Amino acid sequence: EVQLLESxxxxxxxxxxxxxxxxxxxxxxxxxxxxxxxxxxxxxxxWVSSIRSSGNSTYYADSVKGRFTISRDNSRHTLxxxxxxxxxxxxAVYFCAKTKAPATIQAPIDYWGQGTLVxxxx
Amino acid sequence: DxxxxxxxxxxxxxxxxxxxxxxxxxxxxxxxxxxxxYVAWYQQKPGQPPKLLIYWASTRESGVPDxxxxxxxxxxxxxxxxSLQAEDVAVYYCQQYxxxxxxxxxxxxxxxxx
Numbered sequence: 001e002v003q004l005l006e007s008x009x010x011x012x013x014x015x016x017x018x019x020x021x022x023x024x025x026x027x028x029x030x031x032x033x034x035x036x037x038x039x040x041x042x043x044x045x046x047w048v049s050s051i052r053s054s055g056n057s058t059y060y061a062d063s064v065k066g067r068f069t070i071s072r073d074n075s076r077h078t079l080x081x082x083x084x085x086x087x088x089x090x091x092a093v094y095f096c097a098k099t100k101a102p103a104t105i106q107a108p109i110d111y112w113g114q115g116t117l118v119x120x121x122x
Numbered sequence: 123d124x125x126x127x128x129x130x131x132x133x134x135x136x137x138x139x140x141x142x143x144x145x146x147x148x149x150x151x152x153x154x155x156x157x158x159x160y161v162a163w164y165q166q167k168p169g170q171p172p173k174l175l176i177y178w179a180s181t182r183e184s185g186v187p188d189x190x191x192x193x194x195x196x197x198x199x200x201x202x203x204x205s206l207q208a209e210d211v212a213v214y215y216c217q218q219y220x221x222x223x224x225x226x227x228x229x230x231x232x233x234x235x236x
Binding site: 035044045046047050059061095100105106107108109110112113114115 | 160162164166170171172173174177183215217219220222223224225226227228229230
């Protein structure tokens, strides 16, 4: 059974930093591209960042480029999102997400974690 | 960026009746090389993550009831629930993965029971 378990969310002041983690199990983690998608309270879904299966290519939404860094440790089956210079508008539930097809980033998301809430407020 | 626009924003349908949600992309999401439309549909219930229902615009994900179907090509797509059940109350999102990694979602359609 595929499981994605996020952690690391919490309350942080504007300008602060936070690192999210996503522990994956139930599939061959190193074969799949992974993404972070966020959802502000009461709002829709917004893609944040993606990383290819090998970790050698990373991609970011314009809204987070230069502030967030996605990475993965295939030996630990874990995905990360390092967030810095946080703003109030980054407040959201952050979902870890698995791409459906192996070895490609151009595929739908077939599994989502339960999400971790990040609140940016003074 | 490809913009996905859903209609309506909310929808109320009686139990057992048909529900249709539309999604329009700002440019084609049909790859001519493989004749596939890079569109997916998700269902999200309160307090839960989204769940994949449909991909390639019309392929039902494993385990999804056959009352859910997807249709359309190019820039215009639809999700249809043939006979609405109480457990189908949710927010539904369309998504394009044509211009990956920059995937985009529609704004969501809230489906309720009339």
